[in-house]
Amino acid sequence: MAGRFLKAFQPIIQFIPEIKAPERRVSFNEKLLWTALALIIYLIMSEIPLYGLERSEEIIFYRVIFASSRHTLMELGIGPIVTAGLILQLLAASGFISVDFSNPEDRSLFSGVSKVFSIIMTIIQASAYLLGGFFGSLEIRQAIIIFLQLVFAGFIVLLLDEMIQKGWGIGSGISLFILAGVAQHIMIDCFSILRLEKYFQGIIPAIIEVLVTGGSLNELFVRSVGPSILGLISTIGIFLFCIYAQGVRVEIPISHSRFRGFRGRYPISLLYVSNLPVIFASALFGNIYIIAQILWSNYRFNESLSPWIKLIGDFEYAQGGYRPIGGLAYYIMAPRGFMDVLESPVRYIIYALLLILFCVIFSWVWLQVGGLDPKTVAKQLVDAGMQVPGFRRAEKPVEFILKRYIPIVTLLGGFIVGLLAAIADFFGAFGTGTGILLSVGIIYQYYQQIMSERIEEIYPGIRRFLGR
Numbered sequence: 001m002a003g004r005f006l007k008a009f010q011p012i013i014q015f016i017p018e019i020k021a022p023e024r025r026v027s028f029n030e031k032l033l034w035t036a037l038a039l040i041i042y043l044i045m046s047e048i049p050l051y052g053l054e055r056s057e058e059i060i061f062y063r064v065i066f067a068s069s070r071h072t073l074m075e076l077g078i079g080p081i082v083t084a085g086l087i088l089q090l091l092a093a094s095g096f097i098s099v100d101f102s103n104p105e106d107r108s109l110f111s112g113v114s115k116v117f118s119i120i121m122t123i124i125q126a127s128a129y130l131l132g133g134f135f136g137s138l139e140i141r142q143a144i145i146i147f148l149q150l151v152f153a154g155f156i157v158l159l160l161d162e163m164i165q166k167g168w169g170i171g172s173g174i175s176l177f178i179l180a181g182v183a184q185h186i187m188i189d190c191f192s193i194l195r196l197e198k199y200f201q202g203i204i205p206a207i208i209e210v211l212v213t214g215g216s217l218n219e220l221f222v223r224s225v226g227p228s229i230l231g232l233i234s235t236i237g238i239f240l241f242c243i244y245a246q247g248v249r250v251e252i253p254i255s256h257s258r259f260r261g262f263r264g265r266y267p268i269s270l271l272y273v274s275n276l277p278v279i280f281a282s283a284l285f286g287n288i289y290i291i292a293q294i295l296w297s298n299y300r301f302n303e304s305l306s307p308w309i310k311l312i313g314d315f316e317y318a319q320g321g322y323r324p325i326g327g328l329a330y331y332i333m334a335p336r337g338f339m340d341v342l343e344s345p346v347r348y349i350i351y352a353l354l355l356i357l358f359c360v361i362f363s364w365v366w367l368q369v370g371g372l373d374p375k376t377v378a379k380q381l382v383d384a385g386m387q388v389p390g391f392r393r394a395e396k397p398v399e400f401i402l403k404r405y406i407p408i409v410t411l412l413g414g415f416i417v418g419l420l421a422a423i424a425d426f427f428g429a430f431g432t433g434t435g436i437l438l439s440v441g442i443i444y445q446y447y448q449q450i451m452s453e454r455i456e457e458i459y460p461g462i463r464r465f466l467g468r
Contacts, residue, residue: 004098005096005097006098006099006106006113009109009113013116018162019163021166028454031167031168031170034163038163039176041156046073046074048073050075050149050150051146052146053071064431065178065279065435066078074153076126076129076153078173078178079121081157082279084117085114085117086283087117088110088114092110115158119155130146133297133298134293161173161174170446170453171445171449178439185430186235186430188202189201189431196225197225203232207229230338231427231428234423235431238440239440243440246444253389254266254389255388264386269413270409272372272413273413274445275440275441275442277359277360277362277363277366278421278434279438280366281359281362284358285355288312289329291312292309292313293313296310296312297322310326312329313328314327314330315329331347332354335426335428336428337427352418352426356415359414359418359421360418364410364414367410374402375395375399377399377406378398378402420437421437
């Protein structure tokens with residue numbers, strides 16, 4: 001049963017509006033419609049500027065992860081939701097929160113507390129952005145209006161995500177918005193016709209321009225400003241490797257205890273915990289970066305606090321924004337391309353090591369919290385009437401077999417996704433390395449869900465067999 005911490009939020013949860021799960025089966029086409037509607041609302045909100053501010057572009061690694069857009073209603077993006085989830089998952093993993101994820105009541109209560117935390121984080125982050133000077137100097141009236149806009153937009157995003165997850169749409173709102181943001185960045189880097197110094201910003205128009213004018217492609221292979229041919233090659237390479245990695249798995253033979261003719265395999269994928277570790281690691285880095293900038297903006301002149309603040313992050317104002325020049329924030333900032341890595345190799349090696357380390361840590365945390373550990377999986381298989389041929393039908397033998405593979409695959413998968421994200425960032429992959437990893441994982445999940453939905457519509461009997 002849920003602990004006191006979660007139960008303390010029950011009175012608050014009752015007053016928070018929620019999207020009810022559909023009481024009827026929602027058709028595949030209707031799910032597509034609601035998913036498309038949520039995406040359209042997100043894209044519109046990404047273009048509406050905040051009161052008194054002009055929309056502007058700012059390519060920072062955490063904006064891709066948080067699906068945010070500078071100076072618009074989506075300034076915070078999905079950051080509050082991801083941060084709230086990260087905090088609760090860590091509390092659950094550490095044992096501070098007592099929750100049984102196999103219990104439907106506990107899962108429901110945990111979901112409700114996640115909503116409360118998301119709203120709290122929206123209020124905190126909106127306040128922090130205003131107090132931290134992210135929007136410059138504002139009048140009190142303008143600051144209040146912007147605060148209300150950010151809280152309202154955050155609440156809309158929360159409801160859109162809940163609507164999709166409750167069964168009205170396909171997948172989750174968080175995944176959908178991240179995918180849309182990454183795709184937008186990739187399309188701009190590939191096809192933008194805006195001018196950057198000598199050539200077009202988009203690498204495809206730039207290559208065409210070079211070939212037409214008789215220039216050398218070497219000028220575009222590595223660029224100090226804008227996407228490069230090396231970035232295009234690394235983007236394609238990472239995409240292909242991620243697609244290949246999705247199919248690498250260990251398959252454990254299983255059979256049904258009642259139906260002797262039934263044989264199957266339980267797959268343990270190389271990317272067993274999917275792309276969640278890199279989401280959590282990048283979210284952690286993004287929040288550290290934001291907190292460091294807020295502290296530096298407000299307390300850097302305090303003699304007693306200044307040395308400690310500079311350890312978290314030291315900044316300078318350049319080109320209309322703040323740029324890290326020291327502290328932890330300096331080392332968790334992803335490079336913008338190969339030229340950045342050549343200029344500061346030690347800095348970005350430390351960044352890569354930190355990213356890989358936290359991906360491995362969060363892989364292990366999610367294994368315990370997400371119900372993917374050998375003990376939980378073994379219980380699920382036995383409860384479903386499954387067993388491993390040659391072993392008695394009990395949880396312990398199945399758990400023993402799963403322990404041979406799941407822990408190793410989990411840690412190895414976390415290491416691989418962290419390494420791939422770092423390599424992609426080093427070579428200037430479009431949409432950032434983390435963004436590409438997330439996109440491939442999200443696309444693969446959508447493919448599986450869409451195929452499952454289509455099969456269930458064609459063969460309704462399968463739905464009854466699966467208990468849906």
